[in-house]
Amino acid sequence: MHDDIEKVLIDEEVIQKRLDLLAEKVTEEFRGESIVVVALLKGAILFMADLLRRVPLAMEIECLNVASYHGGTESSGEVSFLDRKLPDVSGKSVLLLDDILDTGRTLDAVMRKLKDQGAEEIKTCVLLTKDIERDITLEADFSGFTIGDEFVVGYGLDYQGKYRNLPYVGILKNSAI
Ligand code: XMP
Numbered sequence: 001m002h003d004d005i006e007k008v009l010i011d012e013e014v015i016q017k018r019l020d021l022l023a024e025k026v027t028e029e030f031r032g033e034s035i036v037v038v039a040l041l042k043g044a045i046l047f048m049a050d051l052l053r054r055v056p057l058a059m060e061i062e063c064l065n066v067a068s069y070h071g072g073t074e075s076s077g078e079v080s081f082l083d084r085k086l087p088d089v090s091g092k093s094v095l096l097l098d099d100i101l102d103t104g105r106t107l108d109a110v111m112r113k114l115k116d117q118g119a120e121e122i123k124t125c126v127l128l129t130k131d132i133e134r135d136i137t138l139e140a141d142f143s144g145f146t147i148g149d150e151f152v153v154g155y156g157l158d159y160q161g162k163y164r165n166l167p168y169v170g171i172l173k174n175s176a177i
């Protein structure tokens with residue numbers, strides 16, 4: 001698996017250090033509140049596990065299964081909700097976690113859905129933000145790192161279902177695509 005990586009963009013130690021800081025900010029933001037964390041599957045699984053164990057607040061953890069990439073390296077632009085039942089967020093403060101803010105369509109669609117479900121407040125937290133022009137005006141409230149416009153894998157991010165378990169974020173070799 002490591003042999004398919006052209007370049008490590010953000011190594012494991014740097015990610016873990018940054019999570020300490022991100023967790024502090026999240027804790028400060030929601031101090032005294034009871035929150036529902038909604039993590040988007042499957043990309044946010046590693047991020048969720050490492051971040052939340054650093055946040056000493058009362059919380060419920062929910063996962064939402066959404067798809068927007070459908071296996072390639074370009075966002076399809078369509079966001080599908082794959083769960084039959086959505087988490088109960090009515091009247092609650094929500095921390096929405098995702099692996100990456102790219103076009104913003106995913107977070108935008110999920111935020112709308114959660115608002116429709118009656119969420120009182122929604123803050124977004126992503127590991128990565130792509131530094132690109134977006135049609136959708138959306139900035140994450142908390143973001144770990146800003147990266148360029150390149151397709152990345154690892155630390156939850158996949159290519160055709162693989163590489164999510166890499167402990168770092170990297171760029172694939174052309175031969176692996
Ligand atoms: P949007 O474009 O809706 O994208 O902000 C969010 C979702 O698309 C996936 N995504 C990526 N997956 N490498 C990946 O493996 C990437 O560079 C990448 N960019 C976007 C991801 O699932 C994210 O939740």
